[in-house]
Amino acid sequence: MGLEPYIPGEQPKDKKYIKLNTNENPYPPSPKVLAAIKAAANDSLKLYPDPEGEELRSTIADYYGLKKEEVFVGNGSDEILAFAFMAFFDPGRPILFPDITYSFYPVYAKLCNLNYEQIALNPDFSLPVNQFFRENGGIIFPNPNAPTGRAVTLNEIEEILRYNGNSVVIIDEAYIDFGGTSSIRLISQYPNLLVVQTLSKSRSLAGLRVGYALGNENLIGALNTIKNSFNSYTLDRLALAGAKEAIKDEEYFQQIRKKIMATRKEVSDELLKLGFKVVPSQANFVFISHPIFPAQKIFQQLKERAVLVRYFKQSRIDNYLRVSIGSDEEMKIFLQRIKEIIQDKQGLPK
Amino acid sequence: MGLEPYIPGEQPKDKKYIKLNTNENPYPPSPKVLAAIKAAANDSLKLYPDPEGEELRSTIADYYGLKKEEVFVGNGSDEILAFAFMAFFDPGRPILFPDITYSFYPVYAKLCNLNYEQIALNPDFSLPVNQFFRENGGIIFPNPNAPTGRAVTLNEIEEILRYNGNSVVIIDEAYIDFGGTSSIRLISQYPNLLVVQTLSKSRSLAGLRVGYALGNENLIGALNTIKNSFNSYTLDRLALAGAKEAIKDEEYFQQIRKKIMATRKEVSDELLKLGFKVVPSQANFVFISHPIFPAQKIFQQLKERAVLVRYFKQSRIDNYLRVSIGSDEEMKIFLQRIKEIIQDKQGLPK
Structure with a gap:
């Protein structure tokens, strides 16, 4: 039939990652x-x-x-x-x-x-x-x-x-x-x-x-x-x-969805300060692009630092990253890693 | 599309039935x-x-x-x-x-x-x-x-x-x-x-x-x-x-499957004694037919007596009943009800 199946976000088992790549909720079920x-x-x-x-x-x-x-x-x-x-x-x-x-x-x-x-x-x-x-x-x-x-x-x-x-x-x-x-x-x-x-x-x-x-x-x-x-x-x-x-x-539902929206706002503000373009999001993820640092490179370097985000090698969005909104702690680490990467010389575009 | 969906065995909620109609296992999971x-x-x-x-x-x-x-x-x-x-x-x-x-x-x-x-x-x-x-x-x-x-x-x-x-x-x-x-x-x-x-x-x-x-x-x-x-x-x-x-x-698997096969043998023997034709079964059900009492009638009368079996209104098998093998207790009641029906005058064919 020549089908090309959908490929879900990776679920690697080689080490413990902060998983911001499949838009899962960071909070447990009720x-x-x-x-x-x-x-x-x-x-x-x-x-x-x-x-x-x-x-x-x-x-x-x-x-x-x-x-x-x-x-x-x-x-x-x-x-x-x-x-x-x-x-x-x-x-x-x-x-x-x-x-x-x-x-x-x-x-x-x-x-x-x-x-x-x-x-x-x-x-x-x-x-x-x-x-x-x-x-x-x-x-x-x-x-x-x-x-x-x-x-x-x-x-x-x-x-x-x-x-x-x-x-x-x-x-x-x-x-x-x-x-x-x-x-x-x-x-x-x-x-x-x-x-x-x-x-x-x-x-x-x-x-x-x-x-x-x-x-x-x-x-x-x-x-x-x-x-x-x-x-x-x-x-x-x-x-x-x-x-x-x-x-x-x-009650539980309202609590966690509001918490995620609040975290999204904070993370978006931080990313803007770092020079990222942040597409206005009404979802539990942000779609971001940096004017200098290529998305694919940031994706790779985040992965090396045990943070998984999603990169789509696809026309028009191949310089963007989709980042799921995790817990405050996860997002703090994500932002730290992002800062390391864009301040690190290895992160400069070739 | 003119699809005619599959219809699973009924799951009535009006009263407590002995369910011998969907080939479920009478024993709990491990x-x-x-x-x-x-x-x-x-x-x-x-x-x-x-x-x-x-x-x-x-x-x-x-x-x-x-x-x-x-x-x-x-x-x-x-x-x-x-x-x-x-x-x-x-x-x-x-x-x-x-x-x-x-x-x-x-x-x-x-x-x-x-x-x-x-x-x-x-x-x-x-x-x-x-x-x-x-x-x-x-x-x-x-x-x-x-x-x-x-x-x-x-x-x-x-x-x-x-x-x-x-x-x-x-x-x-x-x-x-x-x-x-x-x-x-x-x-x-x-x-x-x-x-x-x-x-x-x-x-x-x-x-x-x-x-x-x-x-x-x-x-x-x-x-x-x-x-x-x-x-x-x-x-x-x-x-x-x-x-x-x-x-x-x-171990558990062997135990319950053997138990069901043993019950199937006992139930088949009893049904044969009552004059039923019993198709040789290697499954967790028996397929039976009586030379005098119509299957559809037995099906209805079993249902009135809170025993559910499966009847297929389909050419070649419309005088058969499919009876799942339940626990010994369930099958004892099933056999009692069957005896009542074929001994009851109302069970005689019209």
């Missing part, structure tokens, strides 16, 4: 989540899980003021995106997504034999909304975008939804809880809108594999048809139990 | 599995799991005397079968599977736009091996077969593998640990053989969602390409930890 998982680790694991995930879906629906029939749950938002590409996108017309975006989209498109056109972001990495006013077989973009961290306004999203009444528009909100405005409130007005979220980032559960999609009942029904033609039980009993508690522990 | 899951329910859930499942794959490889590169792990054998249909089967030629078999196969075929031909089983539900000697785009069947429980010999499988050197032949061994002979020993000779197994049945872990595929490195590589074009992390940290212990606790 203690209530861990307690619920331990309680679910019992003899009932011999039985299949609820294939419909009814309890978790009800919990998510209540949380957002939606109906259970407007909620789909899956094995991480990646699995849900794969199902959505299979369910909604039209092989006859090109699907649209930005040229700088989550690098899994072209992989899904190839898996599903879909043509795609990449919409070039503006030079400041903002989304050129009017470029989505053309014939297409479906639209997808993250809000905030990855790896830039830039968010789109709800007005802009509404313009895209209104123009594209005949296409499904997927807003990938993996990073929405760090400052963006969710499109969930638009679901009642736009039956062509699917919003996808994950527990991996803002709920500190990358290791549990739970995501969800919210949208019109017909869209959710179509996702269920694909899922039930693929794997009846995508979420195990432990993931279902833990995810429910994660959604319910609002 | 205590070591539960302990490992509880230990893994810690702060590290904030981090992504190992996308390659290296430790689990090594454990499985060691257990079967294979290389890690000959092992693929996934979210239940259902997910692995879906990936395998996508990876190996040729849309240009019909794929082959039995007419009476796991009802998910035609669903996968439709999802992947594959043509298929169903090979009619012999009247005794044995596999007509020579019917697989024809041009095809791939072959799949369970050994033992579901819902009949009949096993195929390794000689028969070798004949099919030898004739079909240009097709991938998938042996779905979900029920192999209850008396069949695994094809794993043929992997070194036949690069076109993929063996798929699951922890759901013989390891009592239907609720954990873990399966694995074993085969030539090239086949495993192709499965990885599909999986990494779909979802980088299909197994969460808890499933990876629990599954590893399940494979390692050989």
